[in-house]
Amino acid sequence: xxxxxxxxxxxxxxxxxxxxxxxxxxxxxxxxxxxxxxxxxxxxxxxxxxxxxxxxxxxxxxxxxxxxxxxxxxxxxxxxxxxxxxxxxxxxxxxxxxxxxxxxxxxxxxxxxxxxxxxxxxxxxxxxxxxxxxxxxxxxxxxxxxxxxxxxxxxxxxxxxxxxxxxxxxxxxxxxxxxxxxxxxxxxxxxxxxxxxxxxxxxxxxxxxxxxxxxxxxxxxxxxxxxxxxxxxxxxxxxxxxxxxxxxxxxxxxxxx
Numbered sequence: 444x445x446x447x448x449x450x451x452x453x454x455x456x457x458x459x460x461x462x463x464x465x466x467x468x469x470x471x472x473x474x475x476x477x478x479x480x481x482x483x484x485x486x487x488x489x490x491x492x493x494x495x496x497x498x499x500x501x502x503x504x505x506x507x508x509x510x511x512x513x514x515x516x517x518x519x520x521x522x523x524x525x526x527x528x529x530x531x532x533x534x535x536x537x538x539x540x541x542x543x544x545x546x547x548x549x550x551x552x553x554x555x556x557x558x559x560x561x562x563x564x565x566x567x568x569x570x571x572x573x574x575x576x577x578x579x580x581x582x583x584x585x586x587x588x589x590x591x592x593x594x595x596x597x598x599x600x601x602x603x604x605x606x607x608x609x610x611x612x613x614x615x616x617x618x619x620x621x622x623x624x625x626x627x628x629x630x631x632x633x634x635x636x637x638x639x640x641x642x643x644x645x646x647x648x649x650x651x652x653x654x655x656x657x658x659x660x661x662x663x664x665x666x667x668x669x670x671x672x673x674x675x676x677x678x679x680x681x682x683x684x685x686x687x688x689x690x691x692x693x694x695x696x697x698x699x700x
Contacts, residue, residue, distance in 0.1 A: 444481020444672045461674040465493045468673035478502055481672055485527040500540040501528035506553035514553035522566055532572050542577040547584040560596040577601055582616040594624040603632035606639030610652050631656050632669040635682040646681035653689045
């Protein structure tokens with residue numbers, strides 16, 4: 444993410460400012476698989492600013508949240524970003540996917556349908572190089588009518604835990620995602636802040652999050668974990684300090700076949 448982007452945008456209103464860059468976050472954690480997010484544009488400048496990244500997924504949304512509280516489709520803008528990611532991928536093999544963010548919330552609220560997604564995937568398939576298409580699916584929106592039909596257009600799902608105290612139910616919610624999507628691969632997204640309740644995540648709860656996803660990883664029920672986001676890693680929170688210790692403990696472990 445851009446430094447301090449969530450603080451400046453109001454998502455972390457009242458929380459300390461951050462100065463950490465994406466490259467500094469990579470160096471601090473040792474994590475070299477990156478989602479290009481947090482209002483970083485999909486261009487050469489953004490990639491050049493994180494030279495230590497080894498694998499990159501670009502991210503944009505098919506909608507825009509409006510000040511009046513509703514969401515509007517922005518398919519053309521997202522298509523332009525998909526093409527930008529493809530141009531990057533032609534010269535930079537680190538770029539290996541495109542994530543449609545907030546799909547099951549804002550994009551579905553804005554009225555996306557299968558015709559829109561079929562056209563988006565047609566653009567992906569007919570413009571070199573084709574990129575795996577990922578979609579962000581929130582656990583609180585799994586029972587929306589029509590969701591299962593739309594999931595067929597994605598190659599992989601990113602499933603965030605928006606309400607931190609619901610960690611115990613995450614495995615069951617992932618089962619539901621698998622049922623809806625036909626067992627598409629899943630990346631779990633963990634936050635360092637409880638956005639659903641606008642609260643800090645205490646150390647014990649963050650450790651519980653990490654314990655749950657570690658079991659899921661070792662059981663090969665998920666393909667990986669996304670940690671969101673870099674503009675919180677230098678704030679000294681219990682949740683981020685817990686992550687650093689977890690990485691020290693398991694960072695070199697291999698997932699057995």
